[in-house]
Amino acid sequence: MLEQQIPSLIATQIKVRPDQVTATIKLLDEGNTVPFIARYRKEVTGELDEEQIRAIEEQSAYLRNLIKRQQEILSSIEAQEKLTPELKAAIEATTKLQELEDLYLPYRPKKRTKAMIAREKGLEPLAELLFAQPLTIDAEEAALPYISEEKGVNATQEAWAGASDIVAEDISENAALREAVRRELWRSAEIACELAVDEKAGEKFLNYKEYAEPVRMIPPHRILAVNRGENLDMLKVKVAAQHEGLIEKILFAKLANTASPLAQMLKDAVTDGYKRLLFPSLEREIRSTLTERAEKHAITVFGRNLRQLLLQPPLGGQTVLGMDPGFRTGCKLAVVDQHGRLLNTGTVYIIGSDRQAALAKETVLEMIKKHRITLISLGNGTASYETEEFIAKLIAEHQLDLSYLITNEAGASVYSASKLAKEEFPDLDVSIRGAVSIARRVQDPLAELVKIEPKAIGVGQYQHDVNQKDLAAALTNIVESCVNHVGVDLNTASAALLSYIAGIQANVAKNIVSWRAENGAFTNRKQLLKVARLGPAAFTQCAGFLRIKGGDNPLDYTSVHPESYPLAEEIIGHLGFKMPKKGGSLPSEIQAVAAAADAENIAKALDKGLPTVKDILAALAKPGRDPREDAPPPLTRKNITKLSDLAIGSQVQGVVHNITDFGVFVDIGIKTNGLIHRSELSNKPFRHPLDVVSVGDIIECLIISIDEARNRIGLSLKQVKK
Numbered sequence: 001m002l003e004q005q006i007p008s009l010i011a012t013q014i015k016v017r018p019d020q021v022t023a024t025i026k027l028l029d030e031g032n033t034v035p036f037i038a039r040y041r042k043e044v045t046g047e048l049d050e051e052q053i054r055a056i057e058e059q060s061a062y063l064r065n066l067i068k069r070q071q072e073i074l075s076s077i078e079a080q081e082k083l084t085p086e087l088k089a090a091i092e093a094t095t096k097l098q099e100l101e102d103l104y105l106p107y108r109p110k111k112r113t114k115a116m117i118a119r120e121k122g123l124e125p126l127a128e129l130l131f132a133q134p135l136t137i138d139a140e141e142a143a144l145p146y147i148s149e150e151k152g153v154n155a156t157q158e159a160w161a162g163a164s165d166i167v168a169e170d171i172s173e174n175a176a177l178r179e180a181v182r183r184e185l186w187r188s189a190e191i192a193c194e195l196a197v198d199e200k201a202g203e204k205f206l207n208y209k210e211y212a213e214p215v216r217m218i219p220p221h222r223i224l225a226v227n228r229g230e231n232l233d234m235l236k237v238k239v240a241a242q243h244e245g246l247i248e249k250i251l252f253a254k255l256a257n258t259a260s261p262l263a264q265m266l267k268d269a270v271t272d273g274y275k276r277l278l279f280p281s282l283e284r285e286i287r288s289t290l291t292e293r294a295e296k297h298a299i300t301v302f303g304r305n306l307r308q309l310l311l312q313p314p315l316g317g318q319t320v321l322g323m324d325p326g327f328r329t330g331c332k333l334a335v336v337d338q339h340g341r342l343l344n345t346g347t348v349y350i351i352g353s354d355r356q357a358a359l360a361k362e363t364v365l366e367m368i369k370k371h372r373i374t375l376i377s378l379g380n381g382t383a384s385y386e387t388e389e390f391i392a393k394l395i396a397e398h399q400l401d402l403s404y405l406i407t408n409e410a411g412a413s414v415y416s417a418s419k420l421a422k423e424e425f426p427d428l429d430v431s432i433r434g435a436v437s438i439a440r441r442v443q444d445p446l447a448e449l450v451k452i453e454p455k456a457i458g459v460g461q462y463q464h465d466v467n468q469k470d471l472a473a474a475l476t477n478i479v480e481s482c483v484n485h486v487g488v489d490l491n492t493a494s495a496a497l498l499s500y501i502a503g504i505q506a507n508v509a510k511n512i513v514s515w516r517a518e519n520g521a522f523t524n525r526k527q528l529l530k531v532a533r534l535g536p537a538a539f540t541q542c543a544g545f546l547r548i549k550g551g552d553n554p555l556d557y558t559s560v561h562p563e564s565y566p567l568a569e570e571i572i573g574h575l576g577f578k579m580p581k582k583g584g585s586l587p588s589e590i591q592a593v594a595a596a597a598d599a600e601n602i603a604k605a606l607d608k609g610l611p612t613v614k615d616i617l618a619a620l621a622k623p624g625r626d627p628r629e630d631a632p633p634p635l636t637r638k639n640i641t642k643l644s645d646l647a648i649g650s651q652v653q654g655v656v657h658n659i660t661d662f663g664v665f666v667d668i669g670i671k672t673n674g675l676i677h678r679s680e681l682s683n684k685p686f687r688h689p690l691d692v693v694s695v696g697d698i699i700e701c702l703i704i705s706i707d708e709a710r711n712r713i714g715l716s717l718k719q720v721k722k
Contacts, residue, residue: 002067002095009095010059020046024056034477035484036541040561050481066097074389074717082107087221100287102175118162121151126163127170130269133260136530160265165602167266168273171250172281180253181246181274182282185239189215189286192240193226205229212240215286220294221661224462226680227291239283247274295466297661301690302460302471303478305659307458308695309408310482313628314444318375319343321367322439323391324409324431325383327351333364333433335371339492340443342425343371346434350390351383361394374402375636377442379409379434385671390637403636405442406667408657410458412437420496442497442634446486450479451496459695460623461660476500483545486627487559490519490528490546503541509533524552525562545626552664554586558619567608568616574602586623635698637669646670647701656697659689666701666715674713676701683718692717700722 007018007025023044027037031079034057038050045053070091077083077091087103094100110116118127123146124661129137133376143156153159171177193208202209208229214220229235250270252588255263324332335344344367348360367373376391378384384406388573391404415421425433440448463471483500490512498509511532516522525543530687534542543563551557553565560568569579575593580586594617620624635655646652654668662680665673681692693699702721705714 002063002070002092005095006063008103009063010056014052014055015058016052017046020048021060023054024048024053027059027162028053028060033541034172035481035502037546039484039559039615040544041565042615043609047611048404054477055200062097063095066095066100069097070094073100073107076109077104077107080107098307099179100173102178105175105178106170106173113169113382114162114165118165121145121148121153121162123162123165125161126159127166130163130167130262130266131170131254132180133257133262133266135254135257135260137261139202139261139265164265164269164272167269168277171254176248178278178282179252180249181278182245182285182355183250185282185286186216186243189239189241191215191218191223191226191237191290193229193235193237196236199716201259202229202234205234208235208586215239215290220297223290223294224465227294228465233431239286241279243275243279244284246279247271250274279589295470298460298462298466299471299474301659301661301688302455302463303474304690304700305459305695306454306457306475306478307482310446310479310629311486311628311684312445312696314446314626315375315442315443315634318443319371319373320439320442321364321371321376322379322407322435322437323375323376323387324379324412324435325381325387325440326431327383329431331383331387332431332435333367334432334439335373336436336439336443337369337371338443340440340447340486342436345428347432351386357390360390363470364391364394365398368400368402372411372469375442376402377405377407377439379412379438380406380667381409392637395555395630395638403638405636406633406669407438407441408458409434409438411452411456412447414453418451420451422699446482446628447488447494447497450483450500451494454479459658487545487547490525490548491516493546501545503538503543504534505600508532508538515632522551524548525556533684549624550585552582553715554584554623557585559621559625560616560619564612564616565613567606570606571602571613571616572620586620591621591623592619631696632698634696644708645701646706648706650703652701652703653714654699654701654715656695656699659693659695661688664689664693664717666699668701668713668715670713672711672713674701674703674715676715676717680704680714680716680718 007021010021011018024037027041027044028034031277032041034050034053034706037045037053038048064241064585066693074083074088074091077087087212091100091103094103096338103209118124126143126146129142140156140159146159147153147156153162164453188210192212193210195205195209199206199209205225208226226235226237226327230237234475247270251267254270255266257263260266280626300322319338320336322334322336328350330347333344333346333348334342337343346363346367349356378388378391388404388406393414394400395402395404412434415437416430421433425436428436437448437451449457455468455471478509480500480502483497484502488497488501495506495509495513498504498512499506501509504512508531511534515531521530525548526547528539528543528546529536540563544559547558548556549721555565555568571594572579575586575590577590577593596616599614599617600610602617603610606613652668654666656664656676657667657673658665663678664676668674678689681689686692699717701717702719703713704719705712706714
């Protein structure tokens with residue numbers, strides 16, 4: 001049975017051991033979350049990472065759905081009294097949903113078809129004759145017994161026409177033939193496009209005016225572009241194939257006697273079955289499969305970009321002025337202190353009359369001095385370039401000891417109008433809330449960006465063209481993974497941030513914030529059990545990812561799970577120290593010795609699992625460690641670069657803004673991002689630009705082209721002199 005094969009099938013696919021798959025499925029079935037399993041059940045899973053665990057979760061769900069579908073199909077065919085031992089064995093042996101549906105196709109209940117009507121008229125024996133292709137037969141005479149006014153068969157031609165309809169349907173529903181034609185189409189067919197409108201109306205899709213590319217080679221981003229053009233009624237799209245050759249292949253498989261008097265009739269029936277039924281069905285299937293693959297790829301790219309963006313290092317300890325630029329409505333200002341608390345707001349008109357510009361300068365200078373602002377976070381939207389010029393001049397003229405950076409403001413407007421923003425700042429204007437978000441994003445990108453719907457953050461490609469349910473689920477998994485990877489401060493985290501912690505639902509996150517407001521700061525992790533609707537099971541999942549600084553137990557500020565506190569104390573004792581008393585912190589001596597300790601020897605001495613011992617030692621060595629600190633800080637600036645300042649051959653520094661299949665967009669300090677085409681990324685072979693750079697990377701690029709008219713800058717990474 002397929003159910004017993006699940007562990008081995010998944011193990012083969014993701015290249016792990018079957019026992020690891022079995023253990024992981026058991027943990028998932030028990031309600032454990034992926035982050036918890038990956039972090040705190042390493043001995044059980046054999047140290048599988050999150051990606052492997054999610055793959056097991058996905059594949060086990062697929063195979064279980066397949067088993068369920070097998071049972072439904074077997075019951076359906078059995079009810080029709082058509083289930084043979086051979087068919088049952090074939091259905092139970094299938095491990096792919098497509099193969100299963102092919103086997104079921106002839107038995108699937110459907111609307112009345114031509115073949116169905118012909119069978120009702122008793123013409124199936126004639127269809128069998130067509131398949132048999134006898135060498136000696138009189139077609140007219142053979143059809144005479146089937147003439148029946150009562151059944152609506154009034155002539156021998158009508159009888160053979162009905163028999164041909166049965167043959168056509170049988171050909172289109174034959175599982176082996178479908179698979180053979182499917183394979184050939186994937187090998188040799190093309191996606192072909194033409195404009196459905198005039199060139200002016202279809203300007204955005206002129207690349208696809210007369211376009212054809214092999215099905216097996218077309219890249220995901222082009223599939224989504226073609227689909228978009230078709231959905232907008234700008235393009236006509238089809239699968240182009242060598243139909244005659246495919247029909248000949250079917251005939252070769254079915255036409256045993258070419259000399260039979262019925263040979264031409266069979267050819268006509270096969271041609272009809274192919275053109276009317278089989279090919280249209282497979283064309284839809286191929287388009288659907290291509291789209292599904294392209295969407296999955298686009299979601300993966302978006303997810304990897306999002307992960308890199310969320311895990312950018314925070315610029316802590318800064319008092320930040322957030323600026324949300326604008327022309328007509330002015331530039332919105334928001335000052336937040338080192339902890340993200342709002343201190344001041346305002347609106348200035350940088351692009352306006354001389355009097356407005358002078359007043360803007362005065363207002364911003366006063367804010368900078370009054371609040372001792374150390375960093376300006378400037379949104380990259382409308383009027384960003386003009387606002388950057390304003391700030392750069394202000395810094396230069398007044399020799400201000402501060403710098404600025406350009407912040408991707410994607411999603412700020414979404415957050416501003418959200419229920420969460422209204423709850424957080426009920427008295428603030430919507431536009432000012434956006435400036436607060438822009439300011440906070442540089443202080444802690446993760447904490448701020450989790451408040452925004454992931455797909456609105458804008459670091460992918462074609463995110464509006466893919467399955468929105470799949471996109472939302474995948475991106476939620478990414479955010480959850482990032483939040484649990486970093487961990488959060490239990491006493492300062494927002495409900496939005498807490499809701500992504502393993503085991504904590506949105507309503508429980510709000511209950512944690514409410515408990516904090518009523519009872520004061522948490523002093524130990526066990527107090528979580530006093531929070532409404534947070535029971536022992538949820539506590540087990542979430543506790544290790546929540547940090548308490550300066551609490552009752554120093555271990556609460558580490559990633560050590562409460563269930564492992566006895567082992568942590570045992571390890572501290574083995575290292576020659578005593579567990580610090582209540583309210584203390586881990587002494588630097590313990591941290592230093594833990595960092596240098598031999599995990600393998602300790603695991604053997606204490607007879608404990610090596611992975612857990614390693615993790616505990618790492619946590620003791622760096623309590624409260626933020627893994628984002630390992631990345632270089634964001635790039636800040638004090639002056640502006642103009643397009644006219646640039647020259648081909650110049651080397652510039654920039655920040656990777658977005659990564660797509662075809663290249664990398666880099667912010668080099670001017671209004672327009674430069675593009676490194678994938679051909680200019682590396683001299684070494686790579687599969688995807690994400691394998692070369694990450695969102696947020698600070699890189700040196702060479703300018704290889706400047707098109708001022710079209711406002712485009714071409715960059716190269718591979719030509720940079722090292």
